[in-house]
Amino acid sequence: MDLRPGLSVDLRAGLGVELFAVRATAHRIATLAGPEAATGVIAEHDGWSRLRRDPREIGAVTRSAAYALIHQSGVRITGYHPDGSVAEGPGAATMAGGAALLRQVLAHDEPRYTPAARLADVCRALGVPPELLVDRPPRRLPIPAPRTAVVLVGLDLAAAAADAVLTRQSSWTVPLTPQWSMQVWDGAGRAAPGTSAAYVLAGRNPAVALWWSAREAGLVVVHGSKLVAGHQWGDWAPITPESTAAAGRVLAADFAVPDQALSLTALLRRRDLAPAQAVASLVALLRLPDAGLGRLSASALASWSATVPGAVRTPQLSGLAAIRHAVREAREA
Amino acid sequence: MSTYALVTNAAAEAVADAVQAGKTGGFVVADPLGTIVLFDPPGRAYSSTDRLARPARGVVERTRTPAVLLISDEIMAEALVLSPGGELSLQWVADWDPPAEPARYLADRQEWDSYCAEVAELYERPELGPALAMVRNDPVPGEERTALSDLLRRVCAILGLPDNAVGRSLLDGDEPGLYDARRVEAEPPNRRWQRLFART
Numbered sequence: 001m002d003l004r005p006g007l008s009v010d011l012r013a014g015l016g017v018e019l020f021a022v023r024a025t026a027h028r029i030a031t032l033a034g035p036e037a038a039t040g041v042i043a044e045h046d047g048w049s050r051l052r053r054d055p056r057e058i059g060a061v062t063r064s065a066a067y068a069l070i071h072q073s074g075v076r077i078t079g080y081h082p083d084g085s086v087a088e089g090p091g092a093a094t095m096a097g098g099a100a101l102l103r104q105v106l107a108h109d110e111p112r113y114t115p116a117a118r119l120a121d122v123c124r125a126l127g128v129p130p131e132l133l134v135d136r137p138p139r140r141l142p143i144p145a146p147r148t149a150v151v152l153v154g155l156d157l158a159a160a161a162a163d164a165v166l167t168r169q170s171s172w173t174v175p176l177t178p179q180w181s182m183q184v185w186d187g188a189g190r191a192a193p194g195t196s197a198a199y200v201l202a203g204r205n206p207a208v209a210l211w212w213s214a215r216e217a218g219l220v221v222v223h224g225s226k227l228v229a230g231h232q233w234g235d236w237a238p239i240t241p242e243s244t245a246a247a248g249r250v251l252a253a254d255f256a257v258p259d260q261a262l263s264l265t266a267l268l269r270r271r272d273l274a275p276a277q278a279v280a281s282l283v284a285l286l287r288l289p290d291a292g293l294g295r296l297s298a299s300a301l302a303s304w305s306a307t308v309p310g311a312v313r314t315p316q317l318s319g320l321a322a323i324r325h326a327v328r329e330a331r332e333a
Numbered sequence: 334m335s336t337y338a339l340v341t342n343a344a345a346e347a348v349a350d351a352v353q354a355g356k357t358g359g360f361v362v363a364d365p366l367g368t369i370v371l372f373d374p375p376g377r378a379y380s381s382t383d384r385l386a387r388p389a390r391g392v393v394e395r396t397r398t399p400a401v402l403l404i405s406d407e408i409m410a411e412a413l414v415l416s417p418g419g420e421l422s423l424q425w426v427a428d429w430d431p432p433a434e435p436a437r438y439l440a441d442r443q444e445w446d447s448y449c450a451e452v453a454e455l456y457e458r459p460e461l462g463p464a465l466a467m468v469r470n471d472p473v474p475g476e477e478r479t480a481l482s483d484l485l486r487r488v489c490a491i492l493g494l495p496d497n498a499v500g501r502s503l504l505d506g507d508e509p510g511l512y513d514a515r516r517v518e519a520e521p522p523n524r525r526w527q528r529l530f531a532r533t
Contacts, residue, residue: 230439
C-alpha cells in the first residue's frame with residue numbers, strides 16, 4: 001500500500017530497498033526459532049535484529065513486534081504484532097505519537113529530505129533503532145576456555161607448604177627447584193584467585209601467579225604485598241612496551257637469570273605464540289623444570305602433583321585454624 | 334531507556350501468586366524463555382537498589398527459585414542475582430576505565446572471575462561462572478564498547494533467562510511493552526491481615 005500516492009523514494013542509493021526488523025536478539029531468535037533462523041540476522045542493535053527476509057514468522061515464534069519496510073514506488077510499512085495481527089501504514093506504529101509522526105515523515109516532500117533520512121525517521125517513528133540500517137553483524141558471545149592456574153613461590157618446599165593453608169584453598173605444594181615451589185589447587189572446594197594466593201604466599205620472597213587456557217596465558221608477580229609486574233598473551237590487557245620491559249627485568253631478577261632479561265622481554269612482546277607455547281617458553285627461560293605448565297589442565301596438574309615425591313597436600317582451612325596450622329608447620333619446618 | 338525487571342525460570346502462575354501475596358503489584362509475562370515481572374515503581378522519586386529489590390526478594394522467597402533483578406539506566410547497569418541462599422550483584426558503569434597498569438588490571442580480572450564463580454554458584458549453575466566473567470565492558474582498542482543494555486542481555490542469555498526484559502520498566506511509563514503482559518495487583522493490606530488471622 002502506498003502511503004502517499006505519487007511519493008517516490010529511491011532508497012537504492014546506498015541503502016537498499018528493504019528493511020526487515022524484529023524486536024528480538026539473535027540469541028532469542030536462535031533459541032526460539034532455531035540456529036538456522038539466527039543465521040539470517042544481518043545486523044543487531046539494542047535488542048533488535050535486522051533480518052534477510054520478511055520477519056512475520058520469526059516475530060510470531062519469538063513473540064516480538066516485527067516490521068517490514070519496503071520501497072517500491074513509495075515506502076510500504078507493515079507491522080506484525082506477536083498476536084498474529086498485521087497493521088499497515090501509519091497504523092503499524094505502536095508507540096505513543098508514532099502514527100502522527102509517520103504521517104508527517106511520509107508526507108514531507110522536500111529535495112533535501114533524502115531517502116536515507118526518511119527511512120531513518122520511519123524507524124524512529126516505529127521505535128526501530130535506525131542503527132539497523134548499517135550492517136552490523138551480531139557479536140557472538142565469547143566462549144570461555146577452561147583455565148589452569150598455579151602460584152610459583154620463591155621458597156623451598158617446607159616453607160611454601162607451611163604457608164599454603166593461608167591461601168584458603170585445598171592444594172598441593174610441589175618442589176620445582178631448591179629455591180622455588182609451586183602451589184596447585186587440588187580440585188576440592190573452590191579455587192582461590194591466583195593473584196590472591198600469590199599475595200598470601202609472597203612475603204620476603206617473590207610469588208608469581210601464572211595461568212593459561214586455550215584463549216590466553218598470563219602472569220602477575222607479587223613482592224611482599226605489592227604487585228610489581230603483570231603480563232598476558234592472548235586476550236586484551238593494557239600491555240605496553242614499558243610494561244613488558246619491566247616484567248622481563250623483574251622475572252629475570254626473581255628467578256636469578258639476569259642473562260635472560262632481554263630474552264624474557266622479547267618473549268613477553270611476542271603476539272604470535274599460542275598461550276601454551278608462550279608459557280612453555282617462559283618456563284624454559286626461567287630455567288624451571290617442565291612440570292606441564294602451559295599444557296596440563298587443572299585436574300591433570302593436580303593428578304600429576306599427587307605423584308611428585310615430596311609434594312605436600314594441605315586442606316582448605318579458614319580463619320584462625322589456617323593461621324594456627326601455618327604457624328605450627330613453620331615451626332616444624 | 335531504563336530497565337527494572339525480574340527474570341526467573343519459575344512458572345508464571347507461581348510468580349503471579351507470589352506478586353499477589355507481596356506488597357507491590359506489577360505485570361507478569363509468561364515468556365517462552367522464562368517469567369518476567371515488571372514491578373510498579375516505588376513511591377519515591379529516588380530509590381536505592383535495596384528498595385527496588387524488596388518486591389523481588391519476596392517473589393524469590395515464595396517461589397524458592399533463583400532469579401535475576403535487572404536494573405539499568407544510561408549510566409549504570411546491575412544484575413542482582415537473588416536466590417533463597419542469598420544475593421550477589423554484578424554491576425557495570427558506562428564509562429568504566431580499567432586500571433592502566435597491567436598487573437593491577439590482571440589482578441582485578443582474576444578477582445572478577447572469582448566473584449562471577451560465586452555468583453554462578455549462588456544461581457545454582459556453577460558451571461556458568463567462566464561465561465559470566467566474560468560479560469565486561471572494558472574499552473578494548475579497535476572495538477566498540479559493549480552497551481550496558483547488551484551486558485544485561487548477555488547475562489540473561491548465559492543464565493537461560495528472557496533477554497527481552499531488558500529495556501522494560503514501569504519507572505518511566507505505565508505500559509509494560511511486552512506481549513501478553515498480565516496485570517497482577519498486590520493483595521490489599523486489609524485482606525493480608527484477614528488471611529493471617531484466618532491462619533491462626
